[in-house]
Amino acid sequence: MYCPAWNQGAVSCDGVTVPVDGLKKRTAWGGLKMRLKTCALCSTSLAILTLAAAPSFAQGQSATPPDPAVQAQESPADAEAGSVQTDGAVETGGQDAEQGIVVTGLRRSLQSAQNLKRNSEQQIDAIVAEDIGKLPDIAVSDTAARIPGIQVERSGGEATRVLVRGLDRDYYTTTYNGREIFTAETRSVALQDFPAGAIAAVEAFKTSSANLVEPGLAGLINVRSRRPFDFKGLEIAGSVWGVYPNQSRDFSPNANLLIANRWDTGIGEIGALINLSYTQLHYQDSIRRHGFFIANLAGGRAPDWPEIRYNEATRRRPSINGALQWRPSPGLEFYAEGLWQGYREEAEDRMWAQPLWGGTHSNVVFRDGTNAVESGTVVNPGAPGETWGFQGGTYRKTDTYQFAVGGSYDAGPLRISGDLARTDSTFNLETESVDYEINTNNYTVDYVIGSPGGPGPTLQVSGIDPANPAIYNYRGFYEDYLTAKGKDWQARLDFEYEPGFEFLPKIEWGVRYVDRNATSERGDRYWNFTARACCGGHAPIPLSAVPLDYRLFQSAFRGDNDKPFPRTWLAPTYNSIRKNLVELRQFNISQGTASRSNTVDDPERDPTRGFDINEKSYAAYAQLGFRFDVGFPVDGNLGVRAVKTKERIRGTVTAPGTAPTPVEFDNNYTDWLPNISFRAQFTPEFQLRFAATQTRTRPTFEQLNPALNLASPTPCSPGASDCVRRGTGGNPFLKPLTSNNYDASLEYYFARAGFASLAVFRRDMRGFITDTTFEYPDPDPVTGQPLLITGPVNTRKARIDGFEAQVSTFFDFDFVPQWAHGFGAQANVTYIDAKADFTLFQDAPTAANPTNEVTQRLRIPDVSKWTYNLVGMYEGGGFSARLSYNLRSRYPEGDLDQRDNNSGDPYTLQGSVRPTSRLDWSSSYAFNDNLTVFLDWTNILRNPFRSDIVRVNYRAGVMNGENEVFPLVYRFEESVVSGGVRFRF
Template sequence: MSGKMLGLLRSTSFFALLVASPAIAQETSGSAAIKSEAEPTPQQDNQSNAASGASADPVTGAAAEEIIVTGYRAALGSAQEMKRRSDAIVDAIVSEDIGKLPDNNAAEAISRVVGVQVLRYNDEAGVVLVRGLPDVGTTFNGREFFTAEDRVLHLQDFPAGVAAGLEVYKSGTSDLIEPGLAGLINLRSRRPFDVKDTEIAGEVRGSYNDQAKAYDPAGNLLLTKRWDTGIGEIGALVNFSYVRTTYRNADRYADSAVISPAGFNAEDTADDLTVTTPGVGQFRFPANAGNFYEKGIRHRPAINGTIQWRPTPDLEIYAEGLWQAYRGKVLRDGFNVNFERRDINGVAPTLSNVVLVEGEPLKAASFTKTGGYVPEFFRSTQDDKTDTYQAALGFKWNSGRATLSGDFAYTNSKYEADEDSVDAQLATAPTINVDWDVKGSAIFDLGDFDKMNPANYVWRGFYQRHFVTKGDGVQGRLDLELETDSAWLPKLQFGVRASDRTALMQNNNRYAYTAGLRMPLASLPTGELELINDGFRGDPQRFQNWLMPSRSAIRGNVEALRQLSYASVQQLTVLFPNDGGIRDAVTKFATEEIPFDPLNGFTAKEASYAMYGQGKYEFDLGGISADGTFGVRVVNTDGEYSGYSRVTDANGVAQIVPQISRQNYLDVLPSIQTRIRFSPQFQMRLAFNQTRTRPSFGQLNPSLNITRNSPGPDGSPPQYAAFGSGGNPNLKPLTSDNYDATLEYYFSKNGSATLAVFYRDLEGFISNYTRDVMDPDYGRIQINRPENAGKGRIKGAEASFQTFFDFLPGLLSGFGAQANVTYLDGTNALPTILGEGARQVRITGLSKWAYNLTGFYEKGPLSARLSYNHRSSYINSYNRNSNEQQYAGEITRGISRLDFSASYEAFKGITIVGNVSNILAEPFNNYRYYNETQYFPRDLRIEGRYFSLGVRFKM
């Protein structure tokens, strides 16, 4: 992180999945009927083709009359049976499994599935990667679900009682809603027909975060009942959930921009830096270093409910609704030291005591800076909230040889954030002693600076932002399944689906830069200054704390700060009459409400229409049976995206230009799956399918910010006619041809060993790049925007094993183990630089190795689980060095995680549960290559451990 760091990350939700119950899914053709504690639930878009428990022993083939699904064994067996019988290549985790994992949310739980990885921030898992790719389709009960303006379901947002199972489809069938390049994740909810009669279940839990030093409550209550009435069987379910979490993260960083004293060919050159250390010559170092702390409280209330009605044995009708919400209070503190800028009198800094890294020429290890620009810092306060609603109606009608089903839903989601930030700087530039790589990042001190003296702090500015993003959509589908008289083609499936989405983002903000008035920070209408809390745990950072107004003082005096800012920028117009930014601030701060800014927003309308046809086949060859599916899905996407661009000429005169773009494209996506069963225990799968992933609405935003350059003093044209940034309405969907093969051996009801190999031939990864383009209107410009990368490929392998050691005597038979490992090798071509060819690099976000090791114990009333997760290093991004015309990368180091959970059934239906999450508390750590072989560390972020204790009940 560098500079003011006011590009803030949206807070994401986080919850604990609390209630355990069996996952029940619809059976596939050609498999024995299953009886369990509950009857099958109808699935959306035919996405679940598995059953809870097992219909037949995979070793003996004998039919099982009834299976009661409880405990780790049954949960593992249920997920294993789903994998074994599914039409697609799928891995799953069921709710009994999630309820007993030592995890805070579903995204954490799914990270233990083979081939799945997650990205964590602020003590919770967020982005989910499947086989190293973030381009994952997501559905809720087989239907599209989204938050605000995006396209995806956020697993960390879902409340406890919603999840009956999580299904990771790594190869798609034609009846699935279009998966992403990496596959599709479906979250399946509980329904009242999943239980026999009446059930009351839930959990009350308290947790403690050792870094935030806070205690938080959580609770979940699920009520469900079934009735036999004169109009048929009726079931109702309602679930209430509330989770509060408090987090605090501490980050020390070095800038990604690497500079050098004047006259050296680096990315950037600092002007006239004085170096007094004799004999060191030229060298490189990051332009900034600093601290960044974030603390927040997340509240997540949620309610979901379902009514099912079965008027006849052949017809089922259901209605379901979900409200999930987020309420957050966030506090961010940043302190930044700049090592290149001049002071207000134009005097550049002096570097002394320079020590270079031994064995690495031209790279600074440490030095002392005097003079130059003063350190800057800020305190940002934010209140934000999300409300997401989905209502759905559906039916399933079986007429004998034909089954017709349908599902129709409306979704509405809105996220809103209000931010108020006080900026400050030191009154004078202290002596800065910096070491660039100590335990993963930079550390520094301010010499003899007195941090407790309010006179050392000056008000620098006031920033306000009101951010809104929202979306809504309607969708509907109809599916028809026909049984035929053909032995080799027993089923045909057809379906149609339509959806219509809108999305909007608006980011209004204003900033009053007041440093020129030299007003004491203590003079603000926010009362006495306080020493901020840092959140470090035994870290070597030497400077950690400084004075700022309290959060409550800032939030409680927003209007007074706005009025003071307005008066201040009016005063500054007299001192700096030619400063256009100050004049703009006078206009924006004249009213209490932040003015609407057309340049900081976009709207989108997008409709998609899909149809598919699919056949299920089966045949025998010399005692070896085979079955599978083949089909095609055809999807038309029609979108309109609008925004505004700003074009500023060489004289600083800006023109606002409306922008509207359209996209309409047709995708034809074939798929074929084959399962070859050599015996009841041993089978092989082969699969091929094509996938497309649409760009996000924000990436398709047609708005650009273009600033033209002036000619040189002699009238010569500049190197770049203009600089620009923005979205890219010309982005194409990401495309992939996917090949998969698996070997699967099932040696018991909850024991298996599987091996998978896969290959992805892909094109069009989207990422932000700064590169040169020839624009028909402006000529050669340098622009930063989302771009499609070139062709690429991913190849990899997965292996997994799970079992309970039932052969051991007595209490030892309660032990079990689960292990999986994923290997990935993937590259793609970066966008070309003018005059150069495309360059193949590692795909961003892809770890070469990831593995999970889990040990279980389950005997009588006691259950316990210890889980270890590791993923190796991965590339965050690529950046082109402006002078050296090459790409350099930012890399995150590998990280491990250890979690523990245990439960004890003290009485029938009453279980005491305890979890410890993130036991190792390994820090997040990344580093930036500034040429092909050398790098500086960047962020070192320390996160908290969670301890929780609760009581689960079921009656």
């Protein structure tokens, strides 16, 4: 049914009249009318009535993609003072017009996310903050893990890698308030760098449209902050909390503060907002693992170099974002906003690597029916100096700035919006590593190799005292310095016109320009002081002679039933490494010569590892909105986006006996990205979506690096088969990766905060990039010989198929007892079948196959076939709680590691991660409208991360299967308890 047009600040629907304070509400079908679902069924009445009756609703109800000039609102001009608030529960909270129920917290969060999904032109899933500073996690990357179709990898107390439908951040676009954002020389931003306390919502766009900033192959993730016009007036809100990790046992303070206000002035309405956030965590992951190889051991087969590792660091993320808005008259609005995103990490990783080869073995146990070693004892393992380790002193720092100005003008049927933004991001890495070796092998090791999926490798060393300085020799000192920078100017101008035709409700067109620079400089060096004759044979240097402070660090294997020994050993302190670099370098110079730049200065930059790339893109789009009726309404979009890209790529070529030579390449190409989508609304509750789109992802700047490192020319005579010159490097001739995408979803909205949906998708991708040997387009300028370069090439096709099913609701149905109305649940499951063509070793080279390669279609690494999320919720009487469970099925991990080329017995090694589960708790109690206490607990189950090492053989293009499998990594990650208070005035 259709409700009447707006009536003098009120709208009526089935006898219910709601004041709207002069609001104009724009729908995807145009005009100044609103399409309401049947009020009796109340499927979408909350979306309409809350917008009209209380200024709390408009939590991203836009039917359009994120436009910086629009952000969370239908249009900046749509809202009169105090009428639209991204926060949702500000001042009055959402209110049901019929029952007078104030909607806040979890329920309002679900309603907002549901209406965003329901009304969007694209297929989208979102998580909306319950309150200011209250997404259900510490970092946005953790929040993203609860969105259907998204998988994450965790370490260091947070989700460190986010995959959308099987593809990581190199394959999707990240935006902040609708404009593109990135970190340094990369093409996207690390989502964990956004503190959840400063965010209003996280939106995952699974499909694209022409008016959307070009998504990657996997889509687009938009992180949305707040603006001053989201609030009714003065708003002061914030949080103060502390976090306590289970393994580092070090308390860290955290806080965020938001101040916003709006004023009526003689020049119109003005609003201002500033949001400050600071998060900190000291984490310590404890790891038992093997080296990445399988060898002969004790009459059988096993990895033979187990390690004890600690990944420990203190991570700090300060950030500030602010915004100004000015509305001089209805329909005209301007804004300016800025963001500073900081990242600081002091990492002190350490390792003890224990060889098992050599010596005398006893008590050896084999896996039933195999020659796979499970456990044993070895006396005098390896040789003196082959037991070794390191203590890191690494510092990482990122500063990302983004500033933007823009505005919009709404003149009836025509709407114009524009945005101009500047992004500047720098990442600095300074790695220092003190290496040491044990100068004796006169001891005993009881070792457990373990079975696949079991508790993993562990060892017990007896006969030496790890606290005794006399057993340690100085092995060497490694330094690695990186400075990466990224800058851009981006500008867009968008138009939307409503011609007034029922079948053609709107026409959209626009342009966008981006001027992007990416640079990277890197250099490393190593002072080698090992006493081992094989590897330097330097005169032994006692570790105690090195000018450092030493300590026995705190062990972190808590809850581990197979704790290794040693769990702690003598190691230099972080501060004595970082704050003593000049003296430490002087000591190294006095003892020997570094691999390069033997000075007290920072390592010289290696020209073959750096690049300077400028990329300009010019985009234009046009899109038609359509609507027709076939017994039920159907609407949708048909559009195309054209993007012309110009790249200037600079790097350096080095070769033996020649000076480094600068090189420069120019690339130009145009992408045409069509899209069509429609939505069929069978009933007010049921709707079906379908979309067919084409997307593309550019190669990373690192892959485009033209720097080449050439080997010496091969002596040859004309006609010789090996008359080539070889080298390694990047590939400035790479083309974008393209994908034809097909998406469909069936959605059922059965309650104000209740819906179920089923989505299916397919991605046919071309141009996947893999490292292989290829002939460079240009010959060797010195010899004229062909250049054979090992580096990245566009060689692979891939396909991703899958589905996502989800349901979300509170149990406030008439047939449910009243006491159960406060309970709710969310559940979703994702299935992904992701495979790509990989180039692999086959057998020894032959005349028919001189490259010794075969193509196999294998699973794309790091993608689980199944992901499950189950959330139980309760809200009532001021108390709110959420218990969340996440499960990922087994998946292949990391790149394929190919070994024994030309040996006649080639094989491939790869990691395989076992199913991973996680349970998190979030709760709060509101004493009143101004003060709330909260308690959260992440990784309650403390289930360790488990992976195996798998060896697979290939023969003549036929995969023989997994013929050797051993445990690889057993990692205990932080379980973090956090508690604090939230306040608002």
